[in-house]
Amino acid sequence: MRSFRQSALKTVLGLSCAALISLTTACNDDDSKDNAAGTAPPAPAAVPSTRTTPSAQGTAGAAGGSAAVPPTGGARTATSSATGGGTGDTGGGGGSARQCKDDDLTYSVTTESVAGGYFLVKATAKSGVTCVLPETHPVVTFGSKAQASPAEHSVGPKLTLSGGSSAYAGINPKTTNDNNEILFDSFHIGLTDGGAGVKLTPRGGDTGIDKPIVTNWHTDKVEAAPGDGGGH
Secondary structure, eight states: OHHHHHHHHHHHHHHHHHHHHHHHHHHHHHHHHHHHHHTSOOGGGGHHHHHHHHHHHHHHHHHHHHHHHHHHHHHHHHHHHHHHHHHHHTTSSTTOOEEOOGGGEEEEEEEEOSTTOEEEEEEEEOTTOEEEOOSSOOEEEETTTEEOEESSSSOOOOOEEETTOEEEEEEESBOOSSSOOEEESOEEEESSTTSOOEEEOOTTSOEEEBSOEEOOOBSSGGGGOOOOGGGO
């Protein structure tokens, strides 16, 4: 009888231990599941990628801002260039100089004995006038019989007259070596064909005219010597 009770007690104790072991295992499993659930990465793990987007946008915006700067600088440069060009075209007149007209100038003539002899015409700007001379030679006529041809084969520089400054042109009235000539005591000179011009009378009386030539305008009177016209 005692032996049976001991056996039964051992059985009960064994079952109790088994139940406790089972319960402990179950608790441990639950704890493991809880721990596993607790250590899982939280949803905010995606935040870093979200934060990089504004940074990229900021970089793109900065790049866009930098790209917009050159056109503005270029426009200013283009404006400065245009202003400088205007100054150059007027020969330093600051963009305000205009084409000269005959009534902007006073003309005078002298007879030069050097270089075979020629007429030296001086054109001087009147007070308060600033203007640009034509790049081509003046129009010189001796009555209706003869008109001077160009002594130079290219146009001259743009010359600005201002504050009483002067320019010079040289006229060779006879470029031939024969006796075929017409006598004149004066001639007409103007800046352009059909312009008002003026009549000039050189000292010395009548001059023989045959195939005359005239230079462009020059600031140096020495450069205005017309030469012999190549034996025309």
